[in-house]
Amino acid sequence: MKMRLELFLVVSALICATGKPLSKATARNKLLLISFDGFRWDYDQDVDTPNLDQLVKDGVKAKYVTPPMLTMTSPSHFTTITGRWVEDHEVVHNMMFNSTTNLKVPHKQTLSRSEWWNNGVLPLWITAQNQGLKTASFYYPGGGANYSGQAVNRALLEKFDHVDDNETEWRENIDKVMSWFSDEDFHLVTLYYGEPDNVGHAKGPDHPDRKKIIQQIDRTIGYLRGAISRHHLNDKLNVIITSDHGMTTVKKRPLVDEIILNKYLNLLKLASFEILDYGGFGILTPRPGKEQEVYDALSNAPNLTVYKKSELPESFRLAKSERLPPIVIVADLGFNLNSRFIVYVNRGDHGYHNGEMDMKTIFRAFGPDFKKNFVSEPFDSVHVYPLMCKLLQIEPAPHNGSLSVTEELLHGTGGSTARLSAALLLSMLLFVFTAP
Structure with a gap:
């Protein structure tokens, strides 16, 4: 009987310790x-x-x-x-923004x-x-x-x-x-x-x-x-x-040339909406029937990747967006997107690929x-x-x-494990008092 009492006290203490979280x-x-x-x-x-x-x-x-x-x-x-x-x-x-009304x-x-x-x-x-x-x-x-x-x-x-x-x-x-x-x-x-x-x-x-x-x-x-x-x-x-x-350091002249997108396509003629001067990420709505022409032209621009929204990588989790315009541009790390020729003053920026450290x-x-x-x-x-x-x-x-x-x-992670441990200890306790 004394041994059973000692086992009862030990198992009870273990149950309490397990259940604390x-x-x-x-x-x-x-x-x-x-x-x-x-x-x-x-x-x-x-x-x-x-x-x-x-x-x-x-x-x-x-x-x-x-x-x-x-x-x-x-x-x-x-x-x-x-x-x-x-x-x-x-x-x-x-x-x-509203790409239809040009609201920004x-x-x-x-x-x-x-x-x-x-x-x-x-x-x-x-x-x-x-x-x-x-x-x-x-x-x-x-x-x-x-x-x-x-x-x-x-x-x-x-x-x-x-x-x-x-x-x-x-x-x-x-x-x-x-x-x-x-x-x-x-x-x-x-x-x-x-x-x-x-x-x-x-x-x-x-x-x-x-x-x-x-x-x-x-x-x-x-x-x-x-x-x-x-x-x-x-x-x-x-x-x-x-x-x-x-945040990353923006690459500037004379080390690199800025990406001036208007060199590669006529934005006034080919685009109806754009936000292209906002760090490393840009969006653009081509004029009707011009999506492929815009895509092909931007594909020739250096230090960036251009995507059709429907072809964005699944890892971006952006393709299903109804708000995003049809063309998405991501600059290489440290390069800023410049639609025409705007003096870009930032020395650091973001908006780049989230896989970059x-x-x-x-x-x-x-x-x-x-x-x-x-x-x-x-x-x-x-x-x-x-x-x-x-x-x-x-x-x-x-x-x-x-x-x-x-x-x-968090404390007590693996709550199911803790509950399982408590259940096992309870089984031990029942065994102590029911064993012949």
Whole structure:
């Protein structure tokens, strides 16, 4: 009898230990998603970043994340918040456009135009709100739109002349967000910063000012962690830090010749609509009956690849888009598309093939539900969405991601394995007391 009692105590302890991650999941924790626009996957490797380094010890890190094709701000951010490929959510450019009317709306004005974002795909804010959660968007692309009559509970939009690198404001924004969590019981907040994208464009990814802004981001991460502690959220708040795309150095004269597309075809004669002066990605609608002529002419242009939309590689996840014009152009890494002769001032840019390492982004996460000192293999950004739904304990909307890709980042991963282990231990316990 004494031996049975000892076995009972041992097996009971093992069951409790095995079941711990499952019981932990009963409490719904909050989630903060932070995006630093244009934070290339390796930007912290040539800069002293003690706070980002500490995150690797205190949380999880992906070696890098692959953004969707297109490697632009709005398309990529909307893939993260919806878990859908660009051809599904249809935010196919930073600019809102209409290829029939020739409408072109600049990026920051597009952020408030619901007709650009509301295409039948529900972002995480709305899905969470429909399940009783309270959500907010702080400058995050898509947060200011209306989705079939539903708006995000609280949405702040950047003003047109907003200064992106004000460190004091960065800290004030963190304080606001922490008060939303602690004082107003928000469950999900998405927070967007426009750096290091601006510095990367203006100075290039190899410029010393890019390194300075990474150090500023690192200090901001340190301030964030202090704010989490001050608001007593260490055991209640999960944080994901990521980005939308990387950045590469633009090749310029006299090293290379710019790609001036009007040298290879008469755009005025052959095209009815175009956006060809926007980094490494271009779109064009040929005039009726001119698609093959346009395609053939652009095929002779150097340092780019031209596609008919219907023949885009499946890996691009763009061919099914109804919004994209019939001709898509992707410049080789570092070459900018120039339709005629426009003085191109950017020293860094994106919009290139998402398979290029310079387009890859960062991923860091920490909080009560994440493992510590864990580095994962790379994954596509589309898989972040089901991870966020798991953290918020909500049913996801239809999406293209898979939780199996990212759930290894969490405590108690392999929940079915844990339940199986518990069941086996319970069987052992029953055997102890029923054996003759």
